[in-house]
Amino acid sequence: MGDASRPRFMGAALAGEAGSSRPSLESGHHSYPSFDNNSSVYALNPEHGGTESRTGSQYFNYRDDPNDVPMQPLGDSRYLDEKRATYAAPRQRSRAKMILAGVAAGVIALIIIVVVAVYFGVVKKNDNDKSTNNDSASKPSGTSGSGGKGSSSNLVVTGGDGSKVTTDNGTTFTYQNSFGGYWYWDPNDPFNNGAKAQSWTPALNETFNWGVDKIYGVNLGGWLVTEPFIVPSLYEKYPKAVDEWTLSEAMAADTANGGLSQLEDHYKTFITEEDFAQIAGAGLNFVRIPLPYWAIETRGDEPYLAKVCWTYFLKAIRWARKYGIRINLDLHSLPGSQNEWNHSGRMNDVNFLNGPMGIANAQRSLDYIRIIAEFISQDQYKDVVVMFGITNEPEEAIFGLDNLQRYYLQAYNNVRLASGIGEGKGPMISYHDAFLPLTQWAGFMSGADRIMLDDHPYICFGGQSAAPISSYATTPCKTWGANMNTSMSAFGMTAAGEFSNAVTDCGKWLNGVGLGARYDGTFAGSTAVGDCDTWTNWPAWDDTMKSGIKQFALASMDALQNWFFWTWKIGNSTETGKVESPAxxxxxxLQNGWMPTDPRQAAGVCGNTAPWDPPLAPSATGGSGAGQIPASVSNSLHWPPTTISNVGGGATDLPTYTPTGAVPTLSAETFSSASGTGTINAGNGWANSKDTAGAMVAIATCSYLDPWVGQGIAPPSPLCSGGARRRDVPLPLITPPPSPS
Incomplete structure (x- = not known):
């Protein structure tokens, strides 16, 4: 570990020369010029120059100023109003002697109408949709249709606004969704995709049209990958914990309070089924769920609670399916760390594509991508987990664009091997922009089958301003709108995987445990501009403050067009008893009036009549010609790389793994028919039985360093003994198709 913890969010800072980092201005490894275009003072400045050059004395703005775009009057909507059905009130009988009989008949008729309407309007419709829709035309084998053989006649399997929901632990709550959405869950048919989040969002058994249907998403940050500022109560108990590595060590030593199992207590309570119901009721149709590599396995002395969070991700799939919500699975933490920040699992050193274990950790990461892709590409899951973010926020400035693109292409091949190339199968593959301008990625992997660019725009981590929130009313429109518009045409599907309402860096541990904030001068090297209480004491916010934040949120949503807010929930501090990072x-x-209750209210806030003109290119949607990456691209980005940063010698001098190990496949939930007809097929975890290579493991005759060793350490010498074969030369030991362990 270094002398000081690095901040959690680094991406919004600006870079100097090529190859330097873009973390915060106070990074322990780098120094940076001062800019304000991407900071909280942007709204106060008139016109901003800037360039996208990364050479000499010029520096690009992390988020370019937009080009001029046609505008429409402020507030006009881009969308048609939803059709609303009206129903006439029933006629009353006029004769008194008919009243009693009429009441009884009416009750009976109402019961019959409701049953018939639910069956033909929802249940039967879902079955018909599945038989005519290509996305889910074939029902997974081993399941029964809704209302089919073995179903109980009084089993309630669906409902809309105001219906009673029974959770898997037997508790109940009232479903509140005024947007025409309905839940669906039949234990006899657990892979039925009939649920619909809102009237404007396609049901899970219908096609989601990328670039046409909007992504209104939210992250479930801090749940399966903990972060101090999101779940401060976990870290307040252990003052020396600064990331999940040190938190896990502290918990494991605290056997009196349950040891490492305390993390599972967090998984059980921080996000529950009711959260998914509330997300649908808030007009949101996607969740982005950060998942760590230790959901699959740990090695050596890695202290994480291995595999347990995967069981809760399976619950997330079930809950998302029940409420019609689609999932973006984001691989958030890689072996060795891809960005040296606390959300990567361990702070301060990057050992992914960097340093002596750089290739080995990347090989291991690619294995985990392959294992996840094989699971989510199965028929039982492909219509729920529709997007796969293969690596969160890789720090390109440390290991270079060439090696990152080589890794991205190999990850693409792994995912498409699991799901099938050019046939519209498998998830949309999401690539983070690595804190480079979106224009840097124009044309990358042209012809690839369904890839998306992931941008994380934040304005709160640069220079700070004491200006009121009202001054930021159109800042997102000015800083983000044109970038997204251009990227949708130049690259393809582009979305904001993260953004927030924060315009300052105030919030307990937002920058990292004990690091303070630039806004109040408690961050090393900063100068105070105000008191953070203004931005964190949300119970004291007046209507003007709330209205200003809501306007900023709406402008952000309209500018970004397809987005995932970071994050759904911030936990209370045990020290103050309240949320300390409310933005x-x-x-x-939603609970306190500074977020829109309907995300469609954002349409037109920036005044842009046509932010982007669909449709996407065929490769973005799996159409004809998708997956045909030119040979010149494949050859130029061949894996593995030939050089690695921050280590002497070439890549052939570094430790690497060989594909001869047993694959740790992911298991599924066990579903048994409620009617007692047997176990329902949940898949064996492996979509493509022809994908038979082993897992990347150590070569018996070679030496290795700790995967988290850090840069500046010489590789083992001699690397191998006994004439062992090196790098990708070892022939894989072909194993039978893996089965769940």
Whole structure:
């Protein structure tokens, strides 16, 4: 570990020369010029120059100023109003002697109408949709249709606004969704995709049209990958914990309070089924769920609670399916760390594509991508987990664009091997922009089958301003709108995987445990501009403050067009008893009036009549010609790389793994028919039985360093003994198709 913890969010800072980092201005490894275009003072400045050059004395703005675009009057909507059905009130009988009989007949008729309407309007419709829709035309084998053989006649399997929901632990709550959405869950048919989040969002058994249907998403940050500022109560108990590595060590030593199992207590309570119901009721149709590599396995002395969070991700799939919500699975933490920040699992060093274990850790990461892709590409899951973010926020400035693109292409091949190339199968593959301008990625992997660019725009981590929130009313429109518009045409599907309502860096541990904030001068090297209480004491916010935040949120949503807010929930501090980073909690904003109750209210806030003109290119949607990456691209980005940063010698001098190990496949939930007809097929975890290579493991005759060793350490010498074969030369030991362990 270094002398000081690095901040959690680094991406919004600006870069100097090529190859330097874009973390915060106070990074322990780098120094940076001062800019304000992407900071909280942007709204106060008149016109901003800037260039996208990364050479000499010029520096690009992390988020370019937009080009001129046609505008429409402020507030005009881009969308048609939803059709609303009206129903006439029933006629009353006029004769008194008919009243008693009429009441009885009416009750009976109402019961019959409701049953018939639910069956033909929802249940039967879902079955018909599945038989005519290509996305889910074939029902997974081993399941029964809704209302089919073995179903109980009084089993309630669906409902809309105001219906009673029974959770898997037997508790109940009232489903509140005024947007025409309905839940669906039949234990006899657990892979039925009939649920619909809102009237404007396609049901899970219908096609989601990328670039046409809007992504209104929210992250479930801090749940399966903990972060101090999101779940401060976990870290307040252990003052020396600064990331999940040190938190896990501290918990494991605290056997009196349950040891490492305390993490599972967190998984059980922080996000529950009711959160998914509330997300649908808030008009949101996607969740982005950060998942760590230790959901699959740990090795050596890695202290994480291995595999347990995967069981809760399976619950997330079930809950998302029940409420018609689609999932973006984001691989958030890689072996060795891809960005040296606390959300990567361990702070301060990058050992992914960097340093002596750089290739080995990347090989291991590619294995985990392959294992996840094989699971989510199965018929039982492909219509729920529709997007796969293969690596969160890789720090390109440390290991270089060439090696990152080589890794991205190999990850693409792994995912498409699992799901099938050019046939519209498998997830949309999401690539983070690595804190480079979106224009840097124009044309990358042209012809690839369904890839998306992931941008994380934040304005709160640069220079700070004491200006009121009202001054930021159109800042997102000015800084983000044109970038997204251009990228949708130049690259293809582009979305904001993260953004928030924060315009300052105030919030307990937002920058990292004990690091303070630039706004109040408690961050090393900063100068105070105000008191953070203004931005964190949300119970004291007046209507003007709330209205200003809501306007900023709407402008952000309209500018970004397809987005995932970071994050759904911020936990209370045990020290103050309240949320200490309110600008980052969607749920808290809904509860207290500074988030829109309908995300469609954002349409037109920036005044842009046509932010982007669909449709996407065929490769973005799996159409004809998709997956045909030119040979010149494949050859130029061949894996593995030939050089690695921050280590002497070439890549052939570094430790690497060989594909001869047993694959740790992911298991599924066990579903048994409620009617007692047997176990329902949930898949064996492996979509493509022809994908038979082993897992990347150590070569018996070679030496290895700790995967988290850090840069500046010489590789083992001699690397191998006994004439062992090196790098990709070892022939894989072909194993039978893996089965769940």
């Amino acid at each position: 980052w909690s969607y749920q808290l904003g």
